[in-house]
Amino acid sequence: MRPTRVAWWFVGPALCVIGVFFVVPVAAALVMSLTDFDIYALADWRNLRIVGLSNYVELLQRPLFWRALGNTVYFVAVGVPLSLAASLGAALLLNSPLARFQPFFRTALFAPVVTTVVAVAVIWRYLLGTRYGFINYALGAIGIAPVDWLGDPHFAMPAIILFAVWKNFGYNMIILLAGLQAIPRELYEAARIDGASSLAQFRYVTLPVLTPILTIVAILTVAGYFQLFAEPYVMTQGGPLQSTVSVLYFMYEEGFKWWNLGNASAVAFLLFLLIFAVTLLQMRQARRSGVWQ
Amino acid sequence: MTRCARGRRRFASLLLVMGAAVLGAGCGERAADVTVVRFWAMGREGEIVTALLPEFERTHPGIRVDVQQLPWTAAHEKLLTAFAGDATPDLCQLGNTWIPEFVALGALQPLDASIARSSVDPHDFFAGIWDTNVVGGQVYGVPWYVDTRLLFYRRDILDAAGISAPPVSWSEWLHALAAVQAHAPPGRYAILLPMNEVEPLLALALSQDDPLLRDGGRYGNFRSAGFRRALTFYVDMFRRGYAPPITASQLGNVWSEFGRGTFAFYISGPWNIGEFQRRLPAAVQNAWATAALPGPSGPGTSTAGGSSLVLFRASPVKDAAWQLVEYLSRPDIERRFHAQTGDLPPRRSAWNDPALASDVYARAFRDQLERVKPAPTVPEWERITDEMQLVAERAARGEWSVDEAVRELDARTDRILEKRRWMLARGARD
Amino acid sequence: MRARPAAFAVNAMLLGASAFAVFPLLWMLAASFMAPGEASTYPPPLVPAHATLANYRELFAQTGMGRYLANSVLLAVAATTLSLVFNVMAGYAFAKLRFTGRDRIFKLMLGALVIPGQVAMVPLFLLLKHMGLVNTYGGVIVPALASIFGIFLVRQYALSIPDDLLEAARIDGATEWRIFRSVVVPLLKPIIVTLAVFTLLGTWNDFMWPLIVLTDRNLYTLPVALASLAREHVQDNELMMAGSVLTTVPVLCVFLALQRYYLQGLMMGSVKG
Numbered sequence: 001m002r003p004t005r006v007a008w009w010f011v012g013p014a015l016c017v018i019g020v021f022f023v024v025p026v027a028a029a030l031v032m033s034l035t036d037f038d039i040y041a042l043a044d045w046r047n048l049r050i051v052g053l054s055n056y057v058e059l060l061q062r063p064l065f066w067r068a069l070g071n072t073v074y075f076v077a078v079g080v081p082l083s084l085a086a087s088l089g090a091a092l093l094l095n096s097p098l099a100r101f102q103p104f105f106r107t108a109l110f111a112p113v114v115t116t117v118v119a120v121a122v123i124w125r126y127l128l129g130t131r132y133g134f135i136n137y138a139l140g141a142i143g144i145a146p147v148d149w150l151g152d153p154h155f156a157m158p159a160i161i162l163f164a165v166w167k168n169f170g171y172n173m174i175i176l177l178a179g180l181q182a183i184p185r186e187l188y189e190a191a192r193i194d195g196a197s198s199l200a201q202f203r204y205v206t207l208p209v210l211t212p213i214l215t216i217v218a219i220l221t222v223a224g225y226f227q228l229f230a231e232p233y234v235m236t237q238g239g240p241l242q243s244t245v246s247v248l249y250f251m252y253e254e255g256f257k258w259w260n261l262g263n264a265s266a267v268a269f270l271l272f273l274l275i276f277a278v279t280l281l282q283m284r285q286a287r288r289s290g291v292w293q
Numbered sequence: 294m295t296r297c298a299r300g301r302r303r304f305a306s307l308l309l310v311m312g313a314a315v316l317g318a319g320c321g322e323r324a325a326d327v328t329v330v331r332f333w334a335m336g337r338e339g340e341i342v343t344a345l346l347p348e349f350e351r352t353h354p355g356i357r358v359d360v361q362q363l364p365w366t367a368a369h370e371k372l373l374t375a376f377a378g379d380a381t382p383d384l385c386q387l388g389n390t391w392i393p394e395f396v397a398l399g400a401l402q403p404l405d406a407s408i409a410r411s412s413v414d415p416h417d418f419f420a421g422i423w424d425t426n427v428v429g430g431q432v433y434g435v436p437w438y439v440d441t442r443l444l445f446y447r448r449d450i451l452d453a454a455g456i457s458a459p460p461v462s463w464s465e466w467l468h469a470l471a472a473v474q475a476h477a478p479p480g481r482y483a484i485l486l487p488m489n490e491v492e493p494l495l496a497l498a499l500s501q502d503d504p505l506l507r508d509g510g511r512y513g514n515f516r517s518a519g520f521r522r523a524l525t526f527y528v529d530m531f532r533r534g535y536a537p538p539i540t541a542s543q544l545g546n547v548w549s550e551f552g553r554g555t556f557a558f559y560i561s562g563p564w565n566i567g568e569f570q571r572r573l574p575a576a577v578q579n580a581w582a583t584a585a586l587p588g589p590s591g592p593g594t595s596t597a598g599g600s601s602l603v604l605f606r607a608s609p610v611k612d613a614a615w616q617l618v619e620y621l622s623r624p625d626i627e628r629r630f631h632a633q634t635g636d637l638p639p640r641r642s643a644w645n646d647p648a649l650a651s652d653v654y655a656r657a658f659r660d661q662l663e664r665v666k667p668a669p670t671v672p673e674w675e676r677i678t679d680e681m682q683l684v685a686e687r688a689a690r691g692e693w694s695v696d697e698a699v700r701e702l703d704a705r706t707d708r709i710l711e712k713r714r715w716m717l718a719r720g721a722r723d
Numbered sequence: 724m725r726a727r728p729a730a731f732a733v734n735a736m737l738l739g740a741s742a743f744a745v746f747p748l749l750w751m752l753a754a755s756f757m758a759p760g761e762a763s764t765y766p767p768p769l770v771p772a773h774a775t776l777a778n779y780r781e782l783f784a785q786t787g788m789g790r791y792l793a794n795s796v797l798l799a800v801a802a803t804t805l806s807l808v809f810n811v812m813a814g815y816a817f818a819k820l821r822f823t824g825r826d827r828i829f830k831l832m833l834g835a836l837v838i839p840g841q842v843a844m845v846p847l848f849l850l851l852k853h854m855g856l857v858n859t860y861g862g863v864i865v866p867a868l869a870s871i872f873g874i875f876l877v878r879q880y881a882l883s884i885p886d887d888l889l890e891a892a893r894i895d896g897a898t899e900w901r902i903f904r905s906v907v908v909p910l911l912k913p914i915i916v917t918l919a920v921f922t923l924l925g926t927w928n929d930f931m932w933p934l935i936v937l938t939d940r941n942l943y944t945l946p947v948a949l950a951s952l953a954r955e956h957v958q959d960n961e962l963m964m965a966g967s968v969l970t971t972v973p974v975l976c977v978f979l980a981l982q983r984y985y986l987q988g989l990m991m992g993s994v995k996g
Binding site for chain 2 (some may be wrong): 237241
């Protein structure tokens with residue numbers, strides 16, 4: 001195969017778009033984070049000041065930033081394992097030879113992924129309503145007092161986690177299902193003949209083959225969950241008492257509500273660094289435990 | 294294979310055409326010879342004003358008005374975003390506390406020349422209200438309606454609790470709240486103070502003599518004795534259980550809950566006169582009334598709110614937009630508008646109108662309008678009230694003491710005003 | 724013999740999980756047909772007492788949902804078709820054509836996947852302002868014309884095209900364009916459909932960027948209009964549900980019709996990648 005100039009015509013348009021509409025803005029965001037660009041500066045360039053790293057320093061001293069970070073970490077720490085467990089469980093069930101009506105179940109379990117966050121957040125906001133919501137009604141039927149899901153600062157984030165897990169578990173379920181289906185049935189047969197119980201089969205046949213995929217899925221899910229935004233925006237507007245303000249929600253408010261663009265860019269970069277660091281850590285951990293190449 | 298290739302080429306050219314059409318579309322429409330005035334209006338006013346427009350379009354051929362309604366919760370964001378994106382409308386309803394902000398951005402068109410040439414008479418307006426539209430000696434908006442906050446209350450519930458007249462001072466108010474709460478069955482409260490609304494606290498704070506900002510609006514003054522008193526009074530209402538610690542949306546439907554008697558007092562504005570009259574069941578219609586806000590030692594001060602009609606500097610159709618402003622400011626049009634929204638006119642002459650003069654509910658507002666104070670006219674005020682609401686919520690929930698709360702609020706306000714201090718030091722206009 | 728209770732358990736759990744997944748959507752459908760105020764009663768109703776189309780009527784008449792629906796359709800279709808062109812060409816090139824720095828650029832792009840899109844939003848908005856694209860359809864579509872994930876998907880799939888096929892066509896004297904059109908695209912059809920479904924779903928459901936870029940209500944897409952409606956009509960739950968149905972049903976239909984490709988594409992992409 002010889003290198004061709006025509007190739008540039010093929011990649012050119014896409015690279016142009018990505019370059020102009022992604023790379024350039026990201027670089028600009030980095031520059032902006034070193035200034036105090038705000039609505040005054042938008043009105044008149046002379047109101048702009050170069051402030052170096054002071055945006056970052058100030059951010060690290062703001063309690064709301066740490067609160068947002070805490071909320072986000074809480075969401076990731078609880079939401080990711082829950083979501084992965086749900087996805088793995090559903091995938092295992094779907095993969096079981098005992099399951100019937102597989103396509104129907106698969107579609108039903110995947111349906112929430114396809115919906116738009118705004119529409120389902122409206123539904124969930126209603127279902128989580130204190131007086132007339134279904135969830136409290138069901139809890140009441142088994143004797144638990146109604147919970148103020150969206151009004152109580154202790155329960156708002158769990159409500160968001162529940163919602164996010166419901167919305168997203170289908171996606172990873174499909175990927176894990178693909179991984180499970182790649183395991184040849186003969187391995188299970190052989191294990192069963194050797195007298196292994198279901199649990200043992202899971203531990204010694206399924207898990208080793210699944211672990212690489214599970215690791216990738218975990219890494220991607222963690223990175224995705226750090227970018228929590230739409231759910232708090234639609235359901236709780238960051239409340240109550242800012243218990244559902246995530247880092248991106250905080251960035252959105254700084255940037256698009258108050259137009260402190262310098263601050264907002266600084267937040268965005270801090271988030272990026274955090275995700276990057278966590279991802280690297282996870283990858284190193286995976287490599288060290290021999291899961292990967 | 295050739296057929297496929299031709300088909301694909303056609304498909305590709307169709308794509309390109311579609312792409313061009315889509316990219317070009319939505320860039321604004323201008324039919325020949327018709328000027329389109331884009332008008333952004335919020336809340337209930339946005340709904341009602343649409344009904345007044347067909348007549349305007351009839352009497353002003355060649356002008357078409359495109360009304361866009363915004364919810365109040367998103368309006369400030371949307372306006373700033375529009376300014377940043379060079380996509381501001383031609384004409385807009387703007388809360389008067391936002392006028393200093395948009396003037397500082399250079400977004401608004403000064404209206405002195407247009408007003409001088411027109412039938413709008415500045416002296417007919419309440420002086421305090423007109424002043425909220427004047428920045429740096431120039432007028433930037435024409436007041437559209439005035440707004441303040443006062444008490445809506447259930448007369449029958451008060452009567453049942455032994456209170457024969459609405460409270461006039463804070464001590465009377467506390468007494469009334471205690472009486473109503475004592476009589477209330479579980480699940481009912483004496484007063485509704487939605488935690489997402491800052492206006493009640495603001496009204497209480499304005500009743501004090503200490504200003505909310507000091508040093509020409511350079512620093513927060515929330516540590517003052519006056520604000521402490523106001524915040525303590527506010528927080529006490531939650532601590533004593535008179536007010537439920539909820540937001541408006543958690544309550545569900547405010548009107549039906551007021552009708553059900555879930556709470557007896559509610560601090561709200563004139564638009565609710567119309568809403569209550571429309572939405573409350575007939576049985577309750579004669580059971581509610583309005584009264585001026587109680588103050589620390591007598592009748593209290595309230596917020597000098599309201600909205601004005603403003604023109605944006607970037608508008609290409611300022612003349613046509615001004616004609617709409619003139620039209621909406623005509624006394625007869627204003628009368629119709631106010632009758633339908635329940636909003637209150639900013640002109641003194643309009644208050645002599647028999648319909649308004651005989652409105653039993655509006656009387657309290659006329660009374661309160663004599664005692665209104667404007668909020669500090671700094672561009673950052675919207676953000677400061679946001680912080681006020683957040684800090685007050687924490688204090689009301691018992692997370693912070695009043696002392697901690699006012700110190701925190703001052704710290705946050707000082708940080709927000711930092712840029713203003715820098716700009717003022719550089720010699721910018723106030 | 725032991726299979727019967729086990730099979731029952733498995734299927735019961737699947738049923739339970741599916742119910743958990745689907746119940747809110749079914750309830751949304753039911754509530755959209757309820758009379759105003761009916762949903763806010765205790766105990767919460769599961770089915771409307773008398774099904775009514777009033778909410779849908781009000782939705783189209785008062786709030787102008789028809790316009791938003793049209794906008795969503797237009798933007799989703801336009802973005803999908805245009806981005807397919809960009810992404811498929813680039814994906815194929817990264818897989819099968821040689822040019823300087825091909826692998827390095829690809830690795831860089833993969834690395835860029837880690838950057839959250841929101842980092843770029845603010846400067847992108849200002850850039851579009853200077854290009855005059857704020858508050859236009861173009862402002863929504865143009866940034867979505869190419870996506871790294873899409874290019875990745877196509878490239879992974881295109882790697883499996885046999886090189887001999889391409890070489891043979893080249894020896895025959897066909898230009899690269901001809902080869903692409905006549906040989907490659909038919910082979911890529913499955914991944915094209917997958918990517919189309921992916922992009923369609925993504926653009927239809929996209930909410931944050933159109934929210935920021937579009938200020939004119941006439942240009943709103945369904946999710947943005949719904950979000951704005953949800954803040955205004957906090958009380959009118961049934962109306963909201965009708966709006967949610969309108970926003971969700973089209974994508975669900977597309978998904979149901981094309982789920983084979985979509986799910987296959989996901990599974991293929993994951994196993995290969």
